[in-house]
Amino acid sequence: MLNISYMMLVILLVLSLVILLFFNEYVYRPLRRIIAAAEQYALGNMHYRIPVEREDELGYLSASLGYMAETIARSEDDQKKFIANVSHDFRSPLTSIRGFLTAMLDGTIPAEMHEKYLQIVLNETDRLTKLTNSLLTLNNLNTRGMLLQKSTFDINECLRNVAASFEQVCRSRDIRFRLVLSGSVLYTEADREKIQQVIYNLVDNAVKFCPTGGALGLTIREAQKKIYVSVSNDGPTIPPEELPLVFDRFHKLDKSRSENRDGWGLGLYIVKTIVCSHGENISVTSRDGRTEFTFTMPLVI
Numbered sequence: 463m464l465n466i467s468y469m470m471l472v473i474l475l476v477l478s479l480v481i482l483l484f485f486n487e488y489v490y491r492p493l494r495r496i497i498a499a500a501e502q503y504a505l506g507n508m509h510y511r512i513p514v515e516r517e518d519e520l521g522y523l524s525a526s527l528g529y530m531a532e533t534i535a536r537s538e539d540d541q542k543k544f545i546a547n548v549s550h551d552f553r554s555p556l557t558s559i560r561g562f563l564t565a566m567l568d569g570t571i572p573a574e575m576h577e578k579y580l581q582i583v584l585n586e587t588d589r590l591t592k593l594t595n596s597l598l599t600l601n602n603l604n605t606r607g608m609l610l611q612k613s614t615f616d617i618n619e620c621l622r623n624v625a626a627s628f629e630q631v632c633r634s635r636d637i638r639f640r641l642v643l644s645g646s647v648l649y650t651e652a653d654r655e656k657i658q659q660v661i662y663n664l665v666d667n668a669v670k671f672c673p674t675g676g677a678l679g680l681t682i683r684e685a686q687k688k689i690y691v692s693v694s695n696d697g698p699t700i701p702p703e704e705l706p707l708v709f710d711r712f713h714k715l716d717k718s719r720s721e722n723r724d725g726w727g728l729g730l731y732i733v734k735t736i737v738c739s740h741g742e743n744i745s746v747t748s749r750d751g752r753t754e755f756t757f758t759m760p761l762v763i
Contacts, residue, residue: 492520499527508535552593555586599659599732610653610739614762617650617689618643620658621680624665635674642681649762650689656736657759661691663729664755668695671753679754689759700748708746709734733757 492514502510508531514524562579565571571579625641632639650657665680672678676696683690700708709730737744737757744757 489520492516492524496520496524496527499524499531503527503531503534508532508538548597552590555589559583559586596729596732610656612651612653614649614651615654616647617657617682617691617759618646618648620654620661621682621691624658624661625680627662628665628669631669632678635669635672637669637672637674638677640677640679640681642679644682644684644689648682648684648689650759651762652740652759653736657740660733660736660757661693663733664693664757667729667755668693668753671695671697673697684761687761687763689761690756691759692754692756694752694754696751697753699751700746700753705746705748709744 495512495514499510499512510531512524512528514521516524562571562583566576566579621641621643625639628639631637661680665678668678672695678696679692679694681692681694683692733755734744740759742758742760744755746753746755748754
């Protein structure tokens with residue numbers, strides 16, 4: 463009996479040792495690695511990678527923490543990019559305004575030329591206003607979501623108003639602006655102010671990338687109880703790998719493709735957010751030197 467007891471004790475000790483080694487290898491050590499990663503994330507090192515690759519609960523926890531860190535790292539990168547864009551895009555017009563005003567005050571620019579340069583200063587202030595409005599719109603989207611005040615209105619009138627806003631800049635750059643409406647009136651139910659902002663941002667983006675002497679189109683059509691609004695422009699083709707990214711926040715296409723290098727990469731992000739908040743869709747195609755954005759709206763008969 464004593465021999466049997468001793469053997470059972472030895473077997474229990476061996477089993478306990480095996481269980482302890484198994485626990486240490488498959489539970490304790492992975493937990494220590496996850497804790498070490500959490501400490502690194504707490505210190506701000508969001509690029510630390512957890513060396514735990516398993517298909518169980520610990521592996522899921524490790525992957526979740528890694529995904530969280532990547533998301534925070536991307537957010538920090540976006541924030542840095544945003545601050546750099548804000549600094550650059552505000553500094554440029556402010557430097558221009560200060561330079562022209564200083565030159566007019568010290569007599570470098572003669573009095574008979576003041577009107578010309580004051581117009582340039584006015585254009586720079588308009589540019590600052592547009593950038594500030596984009597920033598305020600982004601802040602509203604991030605803090606309180608998209609609040610819609612829907613009503614029934616004539617979307618053709620919105621297109622006419624936006625086309626009139628860009629008449630001067632298109633004429634100055636010899637851009638052919640083609641406006642195609644569907645009937646005299648076409649009613650939809652949406653937030654009128656925000657839909658007009660969508661159309662304005664799309665046309666502004668088209669003008670930005672349309673070369674001097676090119677063509678720009680703003681068209682509207684109806685099909686299957688839907689309204690389709692399209693904005694197209696001549697210009698370099700967007701590479702296929704960039705098409706899925708054009709609506710991302712802070713994403714800016716290659717600056718060498720645009721004659722106008724202003725903006726923070728917010729216009730199309732705001733456009734998609736507004737359209738999606740209405741439960742509608744927006745798409746983009748680009749081929750053979752022609753880019754077209756199309757979004758849908760409900761048709762009210």
